[in-house]
Each structure stands twice: as C-alpha cells, then as structure tokens.
Amino acid sequence: MTTTEAKPITMAAALNAALRDAIAEDPTVVVYGEDVGPLGGVFRVTDGLQAEFGENRVWDSPLAESGIVGTAVGMAMYGMRPVVEMQFDAFSYPAFEQIVSHVAKMHNRTKGRVALPMVIRIPASGGIGGVEHHSDSSEAYWTHTPGLTVVMPSNPADAYSLMREAIRSDDPVIFMEPKSRYWSKQEVALPVTTEPIGTAKVVREGTDVTLIAYGPTVATALETAEMAEAEELSIEVIDLRSLSPFDDATVGASVRKTSRAAVIHEAAQFGGFGAEVAARVTEREFYHLAAPILRITGFDIPYPSPKLEEYYLPTPERILNALATWEWELP
C-alpha cells in the first residue's frame, strides 16, 4: 500500500499509485494495453508497474483496441480484474462493439450469472494541444449505454479513490481521465478515500447559480466562480465525478437552493451529456427553477486543431458572459 504524508501529487501519480496498490493487493488485477509496459503509458500512468510486478501482471498487448477489450471480457469471465488502457479517447472507437454489445450487456444477458469486473481507462478530452483524434470527449457514448458505469475525476484524490473503487467494483467501469488535468497537483496523503461512485460533490458553495461540471471543466468552473466574486455573483460548483450513475440528489439540492444551473462540458452540445443533465434536472426541479438550464459546451463541430482549440473550449469568460446575458426573468 502506498502510504505518504500529505504532499502535492499529480493526477497521473495518483492514478499510478491506485493501480500499484490494486495490483499489490489483489492477485487477479492485471493491466495491459498499448505501451503500458516499459514505457509506462504515453501519459506515464503505468510508470514502473511492469518493473515492479512483472510481465504477467502488466504487459504490452498487440495494438488493437477491440482485441484489448474483447480479451478483457474473457479474462473477467475467468475471474480476473483486467484494467485496460485505450491510449486516447478517439482510439477507443475500434472497441465500441465489444464495449456496447458485450461489456455492458453480459451480466444482463446471463441473468446475473456472469459479471464482468473490468476497468477501461480512457485518457479523455482536450486542452493539451493534441493534433486531431487526440482530444475527443466520448462520455455521451458510454453514458447512453445501459450496463456501464462511467466516472471522470477532476483531481488527484478522487482519481486515486475512484480508481480503487472502480477496480473493486463487480460492474464494468469506463474510467475517463481528463488529459489536461494529468499534471495538475493537489496536496494528498495516500491512500485516500473520497466519496463513492454515484456521488457528486459540491466543491464550492454559492447561492446565485450552480455550475455543473466534471473532469476538465471543474477547474474552469472554479475559476469562473473566483472571477464572479468580483461581480458579486455567488456561484456554487458541483463536480459530478460519476456521470453514470448520476447523483440526482446532490444536484437537485443545489438547484433548489440557487434556482439556476448551467452545465459545462468540453464535448459538443447536441445530444451531449449536458442535455441529459438539463433534462433530468428540469423534470425533477422545474418548480424551483427560475430559468432554463444552460449548456455551455464545445460547439457542434469536430474537435479543432491545436491552434484553434482555445476558441472551442468553454472558458471562464465565456461562462460569465453566458450567465450575464442569460434571460431568466419573466418579461
């Protein structure tokens, strides 16, 4: 078990520690994917794990995502707990069929006789100046699929805790890791246990409006709240952490308090996860809402090239502007 004094660590290091502790604790945990061995993954999340645990616990697989996920299904059926890596968000698409048709359905198809305890790690979203196909936000594909659990931490402590819980879970988990937050630091003592999967968290209290964010946009929302103070706008920020299951209670309580909410995500807007959030909060809290729920998201365009991504990603300025021009008073 990794035990450290409270000290600043990055999300990549927290994930690395979570994987290390899980492999050490449970002999059925195996880690494989592309470049996860000696290289330690292109984001170094698996750094040092092969050297420590050997090639039968951590190994480089052939380069084929359907093969990686499909074989993990078989391993989980055997009783292993595979943790597999999709190198970048957009490169999980070759595995789409395995994830949607098998990973998500096996337990249901077999009337609960076969569970698939496995974690599919997906470095997600943009903001890192990646060239095309390196910055997608694929969460809506997964959250739309019954049978999957989808989480996305925004900070190192959650990254560690959610990863440990995801590996222990008997349900398959899509674990989305916001690439732009990999190197962000937080003071954490390991091991750390934060709120469980299925729980959202109010990360900043406020009274005027709720910003609902997850993964990379939590930092954006917090920064927005900071800036809004000057304008005497009190913003509450919710970090969803768990996209599926969705924490209706925490989000509902906040919206009942503030009467206004906006969802912030990087993914394109149309048919996106924000639409689900807006719809379900409206269905449940309509009476308490003073304005329609806003979605401040990426545009409905393919993810742009690096030099144009600043125009695409929601920024504090764009969020503040949206809040300022938001018509919620009755005429």
Added chain:
Amino acid sequence: MSLNVETKPTVGLPDPEPLRLIDDEGRAVRSSARQGFELPPVATLKELYRRMAIARRWDTQVTALTRQGRLATYPSALGQEACEIGTVLAMTEQDWLFPTYRDSIALMTRGIDPGELLQGFRGDWHSGWDPKKHRTSVQATPLATQALHAVGYATAAKLNGERIATVTFIGDGASSEGDTHEAFNFAGVWQAPTVFVVQNNQFAISVPLSKQTRARTLADRAIGYGIPGYYVDGNDAAAVYAVMSRAMERARRGDGPTIVECLTYRVEAHTNSDDPTRYRTADDVAIWKGKDPIERLERYLVSQDALSDADRDEITAEGERKAAATREAMSAEPVLDPMDLFAHVYVNERPSLVEQREFLKAEGNR
C-alpha cells in the same frame, strides 16, 4: 507460465486438399493420405455417430417447432453435425466453449438443458443457462466477437497455471470481421490455449465464400499469425475429431493456438426467415445433401460391423426422448416477470433503475 514466449513459430501452409479420414462412400482413407492423422478407435466413431444422429433429430425438431411459431427464430446446423459434434467430443468438461447462434447442437451435446438453451430463440431471455456451470459462454450474435472472449479466457487460465483450452466457432462470413483477425493475432502473440474452429458452410446468409476472400482456404491465414492451420473435410466427423483432439491436446500442453477450417455446407436456410432460393439452386443443395456426414459415418460403421440393431434402437430412442423433452419445454408458456428487466443490468443496485422498475410496476397495477 508466461506470456513472453521466445519460441520461433514453425508453421507452414495447410494441404490444399481437405483432410479426410473417411471418404464420401464411407471407406477409410489410405494411411498415406491421412496427413499424419489416425482414424479414431471404433468406440469413438460410434459415439460420434450416436451424438450426431441425436443432434440431427433434435435440430429437426427445433426447426419444426420454429415453423409452428413456438420459437421466434432458429439457425439450424443441419448438415454441420460433424464440425459441431466432432469439436465438442474433443473437449473435456474443463474446457470452455465460446459459441455462436449457429451452434445450438453443440450446446445441447455439451449437456445444456434444451429448455434453458432455447430461451434466447424463444424470446424469453437473451441467454438461459449458467455459463459457468456448463463452461459454455453465451451464443454470440455480433459476429466474431466471441473469438476474443475465448482468447482472453484462455490467456487468464494460462496465467493462472490451469491447463485447459478454449474453443470458439467462427463462420466463414465472420472470418472477414476484424475481431477474427485480432483474435488470431492475440492468440498467436500470447500463445493462448485457444482452438479456432472456422465452420466454412460456404454461405454468410446469402453471400458465398468467393465474396469473402481471395485466399485459397481460410486456414491459409494461419501462417500469417504464426499459428498452425488445418483444412479439414467438415463432413467427416472422424477427421474433425482427430484434428481437434490434437489441437486441443496441444493447447492444453501449453503449445498455443490452432486454426481449424472445416469445409461443410449449410443445408437449411440461414434462419427460418431466409429464402435461399434467391441465391442458390436446389441442385447445389442436393449435391451437398449427398455428402451427409451422418450417412458417411454410418456406412463406415456398418462396413466394420460396428452398428447393431440395438445400437440403432438406442440412438433413435434417445433422439426421440430429446425431441419430446424439447417439444414439452417449448409448449409450456414461460412465466416471465417484467421486473427482471431491471434486475441484472448492474451488480450494484442503481437508484434510477429502481425508480423505473417502480414506474413499470405501477403501470401494471393501474
């Protein structure tokens, strides 16, 4: 046990003539043409014959029940009994099978109760048996996807030091899918104890093999993965059994995967909703009916004086018993609980599904 194998693969192309041990007329093939395989002992051949005949009777019964509307659909394996049964009899109880929708007779032969087995085709639930109890996975519908599960399972067993093998059936059409390629390749690299049985029944619904590949045989692909490949007469149960036994033995021993292509013919329509007159002639079907795998083995056994009237009676009786049990299982209306719809989506209970279950319950109570 390690995935890190240093052995240099030494595999060649399979013989372009399908391996057979008993010819169309039911005569043993001369030793020099047996490609190093031996005819299985008579007792084994008798058991192959017996199981194939019972499977044929059962398959015919299920097709009839489907015509009567008792099942929603049924993909028959009539004519493919040598591939299916030859494979199953080469497996031990510990080995795992990863089948497709086509392979119900293999599952029946593996001991799965017909009532459980046919739940999917009747439309009651997607899959009705306990895969762990029968060491038989669900029947895959998304083509070739199950091949990767077989490789993953086999690899996990190997890492765990368990000496078992996994088998998966792949259709000739499905052999064009990416997952087939990925499964062959992963199995080769990891030296997974998996045997791939490519059942070449010459059609993917309506599309003939010539539209799937330019390769001489599908088994030819094996060399590209560093895996041994065999091209077998899939209507010769003796040959299928002999090759499968060797391949399974090899896998269990730790020497890696094998690809076995079995050339056969889909005698029935793809499923009951297919119309084969649109893409093949009655003459073609008649030619292949003339190469029937059960009749072929029967002729051989008769020539060896190995099939008594008592044997035949027992086989017929067992086939009828299975058919009757299946008629009975399919005539009882299943009691389905719509609340089950929510019960197995996740292991961990989900508040949103509890809500939706209550909604459906309330709707029913109105």
